[in-house]
Amino acid sequence: MKIVHVASEMFPYVKTGGLADVVGALAQALAQKGHEVTVFLPGYRAVLDHPEVAPLLQRTRRLRIQMGDMFMTGDVREFTPEPNLKICLICREEFFDRRAPYGNGERDYEDNHHRFIFFCKGVVEVMRLYEIDADVVHGHDWQAGLLPLLLRSAEQRHGLNLAMHTVHTIHNIAFQGLFPMRSFYRTNLPKEFMGIDGVEYYGQASMMKAGLLFADRVTTVSPQYAKEIQTSEYGCGLDGVVQTRAEDLVGMVNGIDSAIWNPATDARLPATYSASDLAGKTACRKALLASQGFDPEFSGTVFGMVCRLTEQKGVQFVLANQAFFVREEVRLIVLGAGDAALEEQMQLLAAEHPGKVAYKGALDENLSHLVEAGSDFFLMPSLFEPCGLNQMYSQVYGTVPVVTRVGGLLDTVTDIDSDPAAGTGILVEATDEGVGKGLQRALALHGDRSAYAAVQQRGMARDFGWATATAAYEAFYAELMG
Protein backbone atom coordinates (compact mmCIF):
# COMPACT_ATOMS: atom_id res chain seq x y z
CA MET A 1 0.00 0.00 0.00
CA LYS A 2 1.04 3.60 -0.50
CA ILE A 3 0.58 5.22 2.92
CA VAL A 4 1.14 8.86 3.83
CA HIS A 5 1.41 9.90 7.49
CA VAL A 6 1.11 13.55 8.44
CA ALA A 7 2.14 14.58 11.93
CA SER A 8 3.84 17.25 13.92
CA GLU A 9 6.29 14.94 15.72
CA MET A 10 8.28 11.83 14.96
CA PHE A 11 10.90 10.10 17.06
CA PRO A 12 13.92 10.41 16.86
CA TYR A 13 13.75 13.72 14.99
CA VAL A 14 11.36 15.80 17.08
CA LYS A 15 9.50 14.79 20.21
CA THR A 16 7.51 16.46 22.95
CA GLY A 17 5.48 13.40 23.92
CA GLY A 18 4.00 10.06 22.98
CA LEU A 19 2.78 11.18 19.54
CA ALA A 20 6.41 11.16 18.37
CA ASP A 21 7.03 7.61 19.58
CA VAL A 22 3.91 6.32 17.88
CA VAL A 23 4.43 8.03 14.52
CA GLY A 24 8.10 6.96 14.47
CA ALA A 25 7.43 3.34 15.32
CA LEU A 26 4.30 2.88 13.20
CA ALA A 27 5.83 4.42 10.06
CA GLN A 28 8.95 2.32 10.42
CA ALA A 29 7.01 -0.90 11.08
CA LEU A 30 4.78 -0.34 8.04
CA ALA A 31 7.83 0.38 5.85
CA GLN A 32 9.51 -2.78 7.06
CA LYS A 33 6.42 -4.73 6.07
CA GLY A 34 6.93 -3.54 2.51
CA HIS A 35 4.47 -0.66 2.34
CA GLU A 36 5.58 2.52 0.62
CA VAL A 37 5.49 5.05 3.47
CA THR A 38 5.94 8.82 3.32
CA VAL A 39 5.85 10.90 6.51
CA PHE A 40 5.31 14.64 6.34
CA LEU A 41 6.66 16.74 9.22
CA PRO A 42 7.11 20.47 9.69
CA GLY A 43 10.72 21.47 8.99
CA TYR A 44 11.45 22.36 12.61
CA ARG A 45 14.90 23.56 13.56
CA ALA A 46 15.28 20.42 15.72
CA VAL A 47 14.71 18.19 12.69
CA LEU A 48 16.92 20.13 10.26
CA ASP A 49 19.76 20.19 12.80
CA HIS A 50 19.35 16.56 13.88
CA PRO A 51 22.64 14.70 13.39
CA GLU A 52 20.91 11.79 11.63
CA VAL A 53 19.07 14.15 9.28
CA ALA A 54 21.50 16.89 8.27
CA PRO A 55 23.85 14.66 6.19
CA LEU A 56 20.95 13.02 4.32
CA LEU A 57 18.92 16.10 3.59
CA GLN A 58 18.11 17.21 0.07
CA ARG A 59 16.37 20.45 -0.79
CA THR A 60 13.97 19.34 -3.43
CA ARG A 61 11.50 21.97 -4.42
CA ARG A 62 10.35 25.47 -3.77
CA LEU A 63 6.74 25.78 -2.64
CA ARG A 64 4.34 28.63 -3.17
CA ILE A 65 1.35 28.28 -0.89
CA GLN A 66 -1.80 30.34 -1.09
CA MET A 67 -2.79 31.59 2.37
CA GLY A 68 -5.94 33.63 1.90
CA ASP A 69 -5.25 36.58 -0.35
CA MET A 70 -1.48 36.19 -0.35
CA PHE A 71 1.11 33.63 -1.34
CA MET A 72 3.80 32.39 1.04
CA THR A 73 6.92 30.64 -0.05
CA GLY A 74 8.58 27.63 1.50
CA ASP A 75 10.30 24.52 0.36
CA VAL A 76 10.17 20.79 0.78
CA ARG A 77 13.29 18.89 1.82
CA GLU A 78 13.41 15.16 2.05
CA PHE A 79 15.48 12.25 3.22
CA THR A 80 15.17 8.49 3.23
CA PRO A 81 16.33 7.00 6.54
CA GLU A 82 15.60 3.46 5.41
CA PRO A 83 14.10 1.57 2.47
CA ASN A 84 10.40 2.29 1.81
CA LEU A 85 10.40 5.21 4.26
CA LYS A 86 10.62 8.76 3.00
CA ILE A 87 10.43 11.81 5.26
CA CYS A 88 9.31 15.10 3.68
CA LEU A 89 9.82 18.30 5.64
CA ILE A 90 7.60 21.27 4.89
CA CYS A 91 9.92 24.18 5.54
CA ARG A 92 9.48 27.88 6.04
CA GLU A 93 11.97 29.54 8.35
CA GLU A 94 9.57 32.14 9.73
CA PHE A 95 7.20 29.38 10.89
CA PHE A 96 9.34 26.45 11.93
CA ASP A 97 12.89 27.61 12.62
CA ARG A 98 12.13 28.12 16.30
CA ARG A 99 13.44 26.71 19.56
CA ALA A 100 10.39 24.50 20.27
CA PRO A 101 7.50 23.15 18.20
CA TYR A 102 4.48 24.81 19.79
CA GLY A 103 5.45 27.57 22.19
CA ASN A 104 8.09 29.35 24.19
CA GLY A 105 7.46 27.43 27.42
CA GLU A 106 5.11 30.03 28.88
CA ARG A 107 2.54 30.24 26.13
CA ASP A 108 1.73 28.80 22.73
CA TYR A 109 2.99 30.72 19.71
CA GLU A 110 0.29 33.16 18.64
CA ASP A 111 0.54 32.17 14.98
CA ASN A 112 0.13 28.41 15.46
CA HIS A 113 -2.98 28.37 13.29
CA HIS A 114 -1.10 30.00 10.41
CA ARG A 115 1.80 27.60 10.90
CA PHE A 116 -0.35 24.49 10.71
CA ILE A 117 -2.64 25.74 7.94
CA PHE A 118 0.58 26.33 5.99
CA PHE A 119 1.88 22.89 6.96
CA CYS A 120 -1.28 21.06 5.80
CA LYS A 121 -1.43 23.09 2.60
CA GLY A 122 2.25 22.34 2.00
CA VAL A 123 1.54 18.61 2.34
CA VAL A 124 -1.29 18.80 -0.20
CA GLU A 125 0.84 20.81 -2.60
CA VAL A 126 3.74 18.35 -2.41
CA MET A 127 1.35 15.43 -2.95
CA ARG A 128 0.11 17.24 -6.05
CA LEU A 129 3.58 18.12 -7.36
CA TYR A 130 4.95 14.61 -6.74
CA GLU A 131 1.75 13.01 -8.04
CA ILE A 132 1.46 10.89 -4.90
CA ASP A 133 -1.82 9.12 -5.36
CA ALA A 134 -1.92 7.56 -1.90
CA ASP A 135 -4.06 4.65 -0.83
CA VAL A 136 -4.33 6.15 2.64
CA VAL A 137 -3.51 9.60 3.97
CA HIS A 138 -3.35 9.33 7.73
CA GLY A 139 -3.24 12.53 9.81
CA HIS A 140 -2.45 12.72 13.52
CA ASP A 141 -3.99 15.11 16.04
CA TRP A 142 -5.15 18.69 15.51
CA GLN A 143 -2.05 19.77 13.62
CA ALA A 144 -3.20 17.60 10.69
CA GLY A 145 -6.92 18.18 11.24
CA LEU A 146 -7.52 20.34 8.18
CA LEU A 147 -5.90 17.84 5.86
CA PRO A 148 -8.96 15.83 4.71
CA LEU A 149 -10.83 19.02 3.75
CA LEU A 150 -7.82 20.60 2.06
CA LEU A 151 -7.07 17.39 0.15
CA ARG A 152 -10.57 16.98 -1.18
CA SER A 153 -10.84 20.62 -2.11
CA ALA A 154 -7.50 20.50 -3.99
CA GLU A 155 -8.65 17.37 -5.81
CA GLN A 156 -11.77 19.20 -6.98
CA ARG A 157 -9.85 22.29 -7.98
CA HIS A 158 -7.18 20.45 -9.95
CA GLY A 159 -9.33 17.55 -11.15
CA LEU A 160 -7.01 14.84 -9.87
CA ASN A 161 -6.78 12.12 -7.23
CA LEU A 162 -4.48 12.63 -4.28
CA ALA A 163 -5.83 10.10 -1.81
CA MET A 164 -8.15 7.13 -1.95
CA HIS A 165 -8.97 7.31 1.75
CA THR A 166 -8.30 9.65 4.67
CA VAL A 167 -7.87 8.69 8.33
CA HIS A 168 -7.62 10.97 11.33
CA THR A 169 -6.16 9.73 14.63
CA ILE A 170 -6.90 11.35 17.97
CA HIS A 171 -3.93 11.00 20.29
CA ASN A 172 -5.35 13.51 22.73
CA ILE A 173 -8.72 15.22 22.34
CA ALA A 174 -7.77 17.83 24.95
CA PHE A 175 -5.62 19.62 22.37
CA GLN A 176 -7.93 20.91 19.65
CA GLY A 177 -6.12 23.58 17.65
CA LEU A 178 -8.71 26.33 18.15
CA PHE A 179 -8.21 29.52 16.21
CA PRO A 180 -10.12 32.75 15.51
CA MET A 181 -12.76 32.34 12.81
CA ARG A 182 -11.47 35.52 11.15
CA SER A 183 -8.38 33.51 10.11
CA PHE A 184 -10.47 30.87 8.32
CA TYR A 185 -10.01 32.72 5.02
CA ARG A 186 -6.35 31.62 5.16
CA THR A 187 -7.49 28.07 4.39
CA ASN A 188 -9.11 29.20 1.09
CA LEU A 189 -11.79 26.60 1.80
CA PRO A 190 -15.38 27.33 0.70
CA LYS A 191 -17.35 29.39 3.23
CA GLU A 192 -19.84 26.56 3.68
CA PHE A 193 -17.27 24.85 5.96
CA MET A 194 -17.24 27.76 8.38
CA GLY A 195 -20.53 26.84 10.04
CA ILE A 196 -21.63 24.47 12.78
CA ASP A 197 -21.56 21.56 10.32
CA GLY A 198 -18.00 22.53 9.49
CA VAL A 199 -15.12 23.68 11.63
CA GLU A 200 -17.05 26.13 13.84
CA TYR A 201 -16.74 25.45 17.56
CA TYR A 202 -18.34 27.97 19.91
CA GLY A 203 -17.46 30.90 17.67
CA GLN A 204 -13.95 29.71 16.91
CA ALA A 205 -12.56 27.30 14.34
CA SER A 206 -11.35 23.89 15.50
CA MET A 207 -8.77 21.94 13.54
CA MET A 208 -9.47 18.78 15.55
CA LYS A 209 -13.18 19.02 14.71
CA ALA A 210 -12.29 19.34 11.03
CA GLY A 211 -10.33 16.09 11.19
CA LEU A 212 -13.07 14.34 13.13
CA LEU A 213 -15.83 15.35 10.75
CA PHE A 214 -14.15 15.10 7.38
CA ALA A 215 -11.77 12.14 7.53
CA ASP A 216 -13.25 8.96 6.06
CA ARG A 217 -12.44 7.12 9.27
CA VAL A 218 -11.40 8.19 12.75
CA THR A 219 -9.19 6.23 15.07
CA THR A 220 -7.91 6.69 18.56
CA VAL A 221 -5.28 4.93 20.59
CA SER A 222 -7.24 2.55 22.82
CA PRO A 223 -10.71 0.97 22.80
CA GLN A 224 -11.49 2.41 26.23
CA TYR A 225 -10.62 5.98 25.13
CA ALA A 226 -12.78 5.48 22.03
CA LYS A 227 -15.71 4.96 24.41
CA GLU A 228 -14.72 7.71 26.82
CA ILE A 229 -14.47 10.51 24.24
CA GLN A 230 -18.13 9.97 23.43
CA THR A 231 -19.01 11.15 26.95
CA SER A 232 -19.13 14.68 28.31
CA GLU A 233 -16.67 13.72 31.06
CA TYR A 234 -13.84 12.96 28.65
CA GLY A 235 -14.89 14.44 25.30
CA CYS A 236 -13.54 17.92 26.08
CA GLY A 237 -16.59 19.46 24.40
CA LEU A 238 -16.23 17.41 21.22
CA ASP A 239 -18.17 14.37 22.53
CA GLY A 240 -21.21 15.28 20.42
CA VAL A 241 -19.08 15.43 17.29
CA VAL A 242 -17.37 12.14 18.14
CA GLN A 243 -20.78 10.53 18.64
CA THR A 244 -21.75 11.45 15.09
CA ARG A 245 -18.73 9.41 13.91
CA ALA A 246 -19.27 6.49 16.30
CA GLU A 247 -19.71 4.01 13.44
CA ASP A 248 -16.48 5.12 11.82
CA LEU A 249 -14.47 5.25 15.03
CA VAL A 250 -12.09 2.55 16.18
CA GLY A 251 -9.65 2.36 19.11
CA MET A 252 -6.34 0.53 18.60
CA VAL A 253 -3.80 0.30 21.40
CA ASN A 254 -0.35 1.69 20.57
CA GLY A 255 2.66 -0.57 20.63
CA ILE A 256 6.05 0.21 22.06
CA ASP A 257 9.19 0.35 19.99
CA SER A 258 11.11 -2.69 21.16
CA ALA A 259 14.28 -1.55 19.39
CA ILE A 260 14.36 1.41 21.77
CA TRP A 261 12.46 0.20 24.83
CA ASN A 262 13.88 -3.21 25.65
CA PRO A 263 15.84 -3.74 28.90
CA ALA A 264 17.88 -6.54 27.31
CA THR A 265 19.37 -4.27 24.65
CA ASP A 266 18.86 -0.72 25.93
CA ALA A 267 22.13 1.12 25.22
CA ARG A 268 21.03 4.11 27.32
CA LEU A 269 21.25 2.02 30.51
CA PRO A 270 24.39 1.38 32.54
CA ALA A 271 23.46 -2.34 32.57
CA THR A 272 21.00 -4.45 30.60
CA TYR A 273 18.85 -7.23 32.00
CA SER A 274 16.06 -9.69 31.35
CA ALA A 275 13.36 -11.50 33.30
CA SER A 276 15.68 -14.46 33.96
CA ASP A 277 18.48 -12.30 35.36
CA LEU A 278 17.59 -9.06 37.10
CA ALA A 279 21.13 -8.20 38.24
CA GLY A 280 21.25 -5.42 35.64
CA LYS A 281 18.05 -3.94 37.06
CA THR A 282 19.68 -3.72 40.47
CA ALA A 283 22.65 -1.95 38.87
CA CYS A 284 20.27 0.49 37.16
CA ARG A 285 18.51 1.13 40.47
CA LYS A 286 21.81 1.99 42.12
CA ALA A 287 22.82 4.22 39.21
CA LEU A 288 19.45 6.00 39.31
CA LEU A 289 19.65 6.63 43.06
CA ALA A 290 23.25 7.84 42.78
CA SER A 291 22.39 10.12 39.85
CA GLN A 292 19.87 11.91 42.07
CA GLY A 293 22.22 12.24 45.02
CA PHE A 294 20.66 9.39 47.03
CA ASP A 295 22.40 6.47 48.71
CA PRO A 296 22.72 3.82 45.97
CA GLU A 297 22.23 1.06 48.56
CA PHE A 298 18.85 2.46 49.74
CA SER A 299 16.65 -0.56 50.43
CA GLY A 300 13.21 1.09 50.75
CA THR A 301 10.82 1.64 47.85
CA VAL A 302 11.72 3.77 44.84
CA PHE A 303 8.90 5.50 42.96
CA GLY A 304 9.61 6.97 39.53
CA MET A 305 7.57 9.25 37.29
CA VAL A 306 8.27 10.53 33.77
CA CYS A 307 5.75 12.69 31.98
CA ARG A 308 4.78 16.04 30.59
CA LEU A 309 4.17 17.87 33.87
CA THR A 310 0.47 18.58 33.37
CA GLU A 311 -2.81 17.88 35.10
CA GLN A 312 -3.52 15.15 32.56
CA LYS A 313 -0.72 13.11 34.08
CA GLY A 314 -2.09 13.46 37.63
CA VAL A 315 0.89 15.39 39.00
CA GLN A 316 -1.57 17.13 41.35
CA PHE A 317 -2.47 13.76 42.93
CA VAL A 318 1.18 13.07 43.65
CA LEU A 319 1.65 16.54 45.14
CA ALA A 320 -1.49 16.06 47.26
CA ASN A 321 0.11 12.91 48.69
CA GLN A 322 3.45 14.51 49.51
CA ALA A 323 3.07 13.61 53.19
CA PHE A 324 3.35 9.95 52.14
CA PHE A 325 6.72 10.49 50.47
CA VAL A 326 8.01 12.52 53.41
CA ARG A 327 6.78 10.05 56.04
CA GLU A 328 7.59 6.67 54.54
CA GLU A 329 10.93 5.04 53.88
CA VAL A 330 10.71 5.78 50.13
CA ARG A 331 12.31 7.85 47.40
CA LEU A 332 10.45 9.73 44.69
CA ILE A 333 12.17 10.65 41.42
CA VAL A 334 10.23 12.80 38.96
CA LEU A 335 11.32 13.75 35.44
CA GLY A 336 9.08 16.11 33.53
CA ALA A 337 8.65 19.58 32.15
CA GLY A 338 5.43 21.39 31.39
CA ASP A 339 2.99 23.46 33.39
CA ALA A 340 4.91 26.25 35.17
CA ALA A 341 2.86 26.08 38.39
CA LEU A 342 3.24 22.30 38.70
CA GLU A 343 6.95 22.56 37.94
CA GLU A 344 7.32 25.12 40.71
CA GLN A 345 5.46 22.97 43.25
CA MET A 346 7.50 19.91 42.35
CA GLN A 347 10.70 21.95 42.59
CA LEU A 348 9.65 23.15 46.03
CA LEU A 349 8.88 19.63 47.24
CA ALA A 350 12.30 18.42 46.11
CA ALA A 351 14.02 21.45 47.66
CA GLU A 352 12.26 20.91 51.00
CA HIS A 353 13.07 17.20 51.09
CA PRO A 354 16.36 16.81 49.26
CA GLY A 355 17.04 13.42 50.84
CA LYS A 356 13.74 11.95 49.66
CA VAL A 357 12.44 13.65 46.54
CA ALA A 358 14.36 14.46 43.35
CA TYR A 359 12.99 16.45 40.46
CA LYS A 360 14.35 17.31 37.05
CA GLY A 361 12.23 19.70 34.96
CA ALA A 362 13.67 19.00 31.52
CA LEU A 363 13.45 16.63 28.61
CA ASP A 364 16.07 13.95 29.16
CA GLU A 365 15.79 10.80 27.08
CA ASN A 366 18.61 8.97 28.89
CA LEU A 367 17.25 9.69 32.35
CA SER A 368 13.76 8.62 31.23
CA HIS A 369 15.16 5.15 30.45
CA LEU A 370 17.02 5.04 33.77
CA VAL A 371 13.89 5.97 35.72
CA GLU A 372 11.94 3.22 33.91
CA ALA A 373 14.65 0.65 34.66
CA GLY A 374 15.79 1.73 38.12
CA SER A 375 12.47 2.35 39.92
CA ASP A 376 10.48 -0.25 41.85
CA PHE A 377 7.16 1.40 40.93
CA PHE A 378 6.21 3.78 38.13
CA LEU A 379 3.57 6.38 38.92
CA MET A 380 1.10 7.30 36.19
CA PRO A 381 -2.08 8.45 37.95
CA SER A 382 -3.53 10.21 34.89
CA LEU A 383 -6.78 12.14 34.98
CA PHE A 384 -7.33 10.80 31.47
CA GLU A 385 -5.03 8.81 29.23
CA PRO A 386 -5.77 8.08 25.56
CA CYS A 387 -3.30 5.20 25.54
CA GLY A 388 -0.13 5.94 27.48
CA LEU A 389 3.25 4.42 26.75
CA ASN A 390 5.14 4.57 30.02
CA GLN A 391 2.89 2.04 31.74
CA MET A 392 3.84 -0.41 28.97
CA TYR A 393 7.55 0.47 29.16
CA SER A 394 7.33 -0.03 32.93
CA GLN A 395 5.88 -3.52 32.68
CA VAL A 396 8.54 -4.78 30.27
CA TYR A 397 11.25 -3.13 32.41
CA GLY A 398 10.04 -5.00 35.51
CA THR A 399 8.82 -1.81 37.17
CA VAL A 400 5.33 -2.16 38.58
CA PRO A 401 2.99 0.60 37.33
CA VAL A 402 0.56 2.42 39.63
CA VAL A 403 -2.08 3.81 37.27
CA THR A 404 -5.62 5.17 37.25
CA ARG A 405 -8.61 3.32 35.83
CA VAL A 406 -8.87 5.37 32.66
CA GLY A 407 -8.35 5.06 28.92
CA GLY A 408 -5.50 2.96 27.67
CA LEU A 409 -4.22 2.40 31.21
CA LEU A 410 -7.28 0.27 31.84
CA ASP A 411 -6.69 -1.60 28.58
CA THR A 412 -3.02 -2.39 29.24
CA VAL A 413 -2.54 -2.92 33.00
CA THR A 414 -4.20 -5.72 34.98
CA ASP A 415 -4.85 -5.00 38.65
CA ILE A 416 -3.15 -7.35 41.12
CA ASP A 417 -6.12 -7.46 43.48
CA SER A 418 -8.89 -7.83 40.88
CA ASP A 419 -6.94 -10.58 39.14
CA PRO A 420 -4.23 -11.97 41.46
CA ALA A 421 -3.15 -14.64 38.98
CA ALA A 422 -2.61 -12.24 36.08
CA GLY A 423 -2.08 -8.86 37.78
CA THR A 424 0.75 -6.68 36.48
CA GLY A 425 0.09 -3.41 38.29
CA ILE A 426 -1.98 -1.37 40.71
CA LEU A 427 -5.10 0.39 39.42
CA VAL A 428 -6.53 3.28 41.42
CA GLU A 429 -9.27 5.88 41.27
CA ALA A 430 -8.26 9.27 39.87
CA THR A 431 -8.59 11.17 43.16
CA ASP A 432 -6.17 12.24 45.89
CA GLU A 433 -7.48 9.44 48.15
CA GLY A 434 -7.43 6.86 45.35
CA VAL A 435 -3.80 7.60 44.57
CA GLY A 436 -2.98 7.61 48.30
CA LYS A 437 -4.44 4.10 48.60
CA GLY A 438 -2.44 2.99 45.57
CA LEU A 439 0.79 4.20 47.16
CA GLN A 440 0.00 2.22 50.31
CA ARG A 441 -0.78 -0.87 48.24
CA ALA A 442 2.55 -0.45 46.47
CA LEU A 443 4.41 -0.32 49.80
CA ALA A 444 2.64 -3.45 50.99
CA LEU A 445 3.42 -5.29 47.77
CA HIS A 446 7.06 -4.27 47.91
CA GLY A 447 7.21 -5.57 51.49
CA ASP A 448 6.27 -9.05 50.21
CA ARG A 449 9.29 -9.74 48.00
CA SER A 450 8.00 -12.94 46.41
CA ALA A 451 4.62 -11.41 45.56
CA TYR A 452 6.41 -8.36 44.11
CA ALA A 453 8.73 -10.59 42.05
CA ALA A 454 5.75 -12.50 40.64
CA VAL A 455 4.04 -9.28 39.52
CA GLN A 456 7.31 -8.09 38.01
CA GLN A 457 7.75 -11.35 36.06
CA ARG A 458 4.22 -11.20 34.67
CA GLY A 459 4.78 -7.64 33.48
CA MET A 460 8.05 -8.56 31.82
CA ALA A 461 6.40 -11.46 30.03
CA ARG A 462 3.88 -9.18 28.33
CA ASP A 463 4.39 -8.40 24.70
CA PHE A 464 3.56 -4.81 23.80
CA GLY A 465 5.72 -4.76 20.65
CA TRP A 466 4.48 -2.99 17.54
CA ALA A 467 3.80 -6.26 15.69
CA THR A 468 0.27 -6.46 17.13
CA ALA A 469 -0.52 -2.78 16.60
CA THR A 470 0.96 -2.78 13.09
CA ALA A 471 -1.14 -5.80 12.13
CA ALA A 472 -4.22 -4.00 13.49
CA TYR A 473 -3.48 -0.89 11.38
CA GLU A 474 -2.80 -3.01 8.30
CA ALA A 475 -6.10 -4.85 8.70
CA PHE A 476 -7.84 -1.52 9.25
CA TYR A 477 -6.32 -0.01 6.08
CA ALA A 478 -7.16 -3.15 4.11
CA GLU A 479 -10.78 -3.03 5.25
CA LEU A 480 -10.93 0.65 4.34
CA MET A 481 -9.79 -0.13 0.84
CA GLY A 482 -12.49 -2.75 0.50
Ligand SMILES: Nc1ncnc2c1ncn2[C@@H]1O[C@H](COP(=O)(O)OP(=O)(O)O[C@H]2O[C@H](CO)[C@@H](O)[C@H](O)[C@H]2O)[C@@H](O)[C@H]1O
Ligand atom coordinates in the same frame (compact mmCIF):
# COMPACT_ATOMS: atom_id res chain seq x y z
N1 LIG B 1 10.90 14.96 30.60
C1 LIG B 1 10.94 13.94 29.77
N2 LIG B 1 12.12 13.46 29.33
C2 LIG B 1 12.17 12.41 28.47
N3 LIG B 1 11.08 11.78 27.99
C3 LIG B 1 9.89 12.22 28.39
C4 LIG B 1 9.74 13.30 29.29
N4 LIG B 1 8.41 13.53 29.49
C5 LIG B 1 7.76 12.59 28.78
N5 LIG B 1 8.64 11.81 28.11
C6 LIG B 1 8.36 10.70 27.20
O1 LIG B 1 7.26 11.07 26.37
C7 LIG B 1 6.46 9.93 26.10
C8 LIG B 1 5.07 10.14 26.71
O2 LIG B 1 4.19 9.30 26.10
P1 LIG B 1 2.67 9.08 26.54
O3 LIG B 1 2.04 8.27 25.49
O4 LIG B 1 2.64 8.49 27.90
O5 LIG B 1 2.06 10.52 26.69
P2 LIG B 1 1.57 11.81 25.86
O6 LIG B 1 0.55 12.34 26.76
O7 LIG B 1 2.70 12.68 25.52
O8 LIG B 1 0.93 11.33 24.48
C9 LIG B 1 -0.38 11.35 23.90
O9 LIG B 1 -0.27 10.54 22.72
C10 LIG B 1 0.18 9.23 23.01
C11 LIG B 1 0.39 8.52 21.68
O10 LIG B 1 -0.79 8.09 21.12
C12 LIG B 1 -0.79 8.50 23.92
O11 LIG B 1 -0.20 7.26 24.30
C13 LIG B 1 -1.05 9.33 25.17
O12 LIG B 1 -2.06 8.71 25.97
C14 LIG B 1 -1.47 10.73 24.78
O13 LIG B 1 -1.72 11.55 25.91
C15 LIG B 1 7.17 8.75 26.70
O14 LIG B 1 8.04 8.20 25.76
C16 LIG B 1 7.97 9.39 27.85
O15 LIG B 1 9.04 8.63 28.27
